[in-house]
Each structure stands twice: as C-alpha cells, then as structure tokens.
Amino acid sequence: MLTCPVCGERGIGKVGVEQYYCWECCVEFVMKGQDIKIYNVLDDGTLSIYPEPLQTAMIQE
Known part of the structure; x- marks a missing residue:
C-alpha cells in the first residue's frame, strides 16, 4: 500500500498519472x-x- 513520503500515513489520493496527495500533511x-x-x-x-x-529532518535532529 502507498504511504506518504513525508508523514508515512496512508491517507493518499490520486491526483493524476503518478501524482498523489496526502490528506494528512497536505x-x-x-x-x-x-x-x-x-x-x-x-x-x-x-x-x-x-x-x-x-x-x-527528524532523523537529523
């Protein structure tokens, strides 16, 4: 299942071809x-x- 590369959540919507939107972190x-x-x-x-x-960024802190 696809997850957001920023927040890791699964609330992903498809916007276009190979283009996605995360509903959690926008x-x-x-x-x-x-x-x-x-x-x-x-x-x-x-x-x-x-x-x-x-x-x-969180790993570097």
Missing part, C-alpha cells in the same frame, strides 16, 4: 520509478517544491 508528490518529488500546496492551489521530507 503535500502533493510525484513518483517516477525511484524518483519522488514532493510539493507544498499553497493557499491559491499552486505548488512549491518541498525542501526536505520530514522523516529525514
């Missing part, structure tokens, strides 16, 4: 093979690149 991500790109969804609906996945 990020959008695109998966192409092993490559994952994560985006913040801004108030006006535009996407901005997510700086660093939370799971990685």
Whole structure:
C-alpha cells in the first residue's frame, strides 16, 4: 500500500498519472520509478517544491 513520503500515513489520493496527495500533511508528490518529488500546496492551489521530507529532518535532529 502507498504511504506518504513525508508523514508515512496512508491517507493518499490520486491526483493524476503518478501524482498523489496526502490528506494528512497536505503535500502533493510525484513518483517516477525511484524518483519522488514532493510539493507544498499553497493557499491559491499552486505548488512549491518541498525542501526536505520530514522523516529525514527528524532523523537529523
């Protein structure tokens, strides 16, 4: 089952081809093979690149 690369939750919706939305942390991500790109969804609906996945940031602290 698909999980969010940021929060690890399973509340994922499909937005488009290889494009998903996490209902828990409100990020959008695109998966192409092993490559994952994560985006913040801004108030006006535009996407901005997510700086660093939370799971990685938590490990570094």
